[in-house]
Amino acid sequence: MEFSITKKASNLSRGLFIIGLISIIIGVALNYDSEHFATRLLGSGLANAFFFFALGLGALFFLALNYATEAGWYAVVKRVIESVALYLPYGIGALALVLLTISFMKGAHIYLWMDDHFIHTDKIIEGKTPYLNVVFFWIRTVVYFTVYLLFLRGFRKRSLLEDQEGGTSLHFANYRKGALFLVFFAVFSSTSAWDWIMSIDVHWFSTLFGWYTFAGMWVSAMVVIVLTTLYLKSLGYLENVNDSHIHDIGKWVFAISFLWSYLWFSQYMLIWYANIGEEVAYYIMRTEHFKFLYFGMFFINFVFPMLILMSRDAKRNAGILTFVGVVILIGHWLDVYIMVSAGSLGPNAHIGFIEIGMALLLAGLFIHVLLKNLTKAPLTPVNHPFLDESVHHEF
């Protein structure tokens, strides 16, 4: 059945976009003469652009993972995953816009290593210039974006072609390309997290930061996929999706929440135990100035899914899944917000009209693009080789 956007949904996305825009305008009007205005505006832009970009990228990764492992169960929700991944061009646009503006403003006190003043006065930053310089930064960024977009385009093209032609040659092409994407993603997910997020705290480094960021992006993407699936089911679409599929995506949300918590804890405990000055500075900023938000966010993202989604029945219950999903989506948004603003603004950071407005604006755009993408192809793939297996998926 073809999906058509309901009036309510398109009003919601438009409403979010307009409320976000108004909220940003109010925030700008109230704060434009304050001291850290540019840093705050661009910082919240970076955090939100990255968060929504990461939803698309997480879905693209999950799609590639299912191709590479030749999974069968996901075939009936494949179009949902694809539609979330297809936000990527817009996400890349927003992120590139923010990064460009920051570059033109010499880092805007977000990326200190872009500022000549700091490069010459700070020995540590100076030592990092072979990697952290504007030219190489943009070369890497363009390479990431190009690779992601090329793979996304290929997956989508073959997916639509499969609906027309069928057969297994497209399936094996997807299998190979999916595995190849995972190889690229294994490197790029780490290095891009260093470039865009970790370099904000330019003195600090952590080797598992990339995985931490990646786990956050993956679980957020899974939440969006399960929420979209539940929404479509509640409207009567996706007639082949049964409890077992919902249960499976719920299990992903549950499991990756643990992966994320595990990485959060590993990073925190090792740095706490070693207690090296340049490393703990990162956590002292968070535990002193972001105490409530930082530990609250960890509590939400770990304890909520653990306690509530543990039982089998909870993962099959649309209401519970939606509740937990929305809560941990906000939790992971807070995570990204703290990652960016604790490094750039430090004690001056607070959530106000600008931050919330930016989130609503991009949420409106995201929902709009997602719904548009869902209308562009049949919601159930026609000739997916594992379609029959997926329709009969039951455990």
Added chain:
Amino acid sequence: MSEKIIYAMYGDDEVLKSSAKKLVSNGVNITEVYSPFPIHGIDPIIGVKPTRLGIMAFLYGLTGLTLATIGMYYFMVVEWKMNIGGKPNFTYVENILAFIPISFEFTVLCAAHGMAITYLILNRTLPGMPAQNPDPRTTDDKFVMEIRMSENEKLSEDTLEALLKETGYEELEKKIVS
């Protein structure tokens, strides 16, 4: 008191499943099914109650967590305040980060071992215990359904046999046990 047991052997798990469905709908009580591997979806058909192993796993895990906490608290804080990496353990709470990995590991250890041992005891499959299955082939490629006459008093032996005949078993064996 002696009782009669009927064993019907099948060569395919799907055939056994559909036969069991048919028999149960005719009011037959199936006591047990022996199979070389778990047959998905057989439990609700023959009326096996959902396992409570999960609850036991939680209790074993809780035991492990408690033991680990008490142990570490005594070894690292009470008896001698261990100083590791320049972090003396004056209180448990201050250094709780250092104790979390061990608490986790010991919780998992106790839960896993407790569950495995409970499972073996409940199934009477601890090493050295006599085999419970009626035919050694059920550990290889055959599936056996056990029906006890004492649990099917409403049905006569003949009707039961007629019902079984329709399902297409491979072998039928009757045993009288005392």
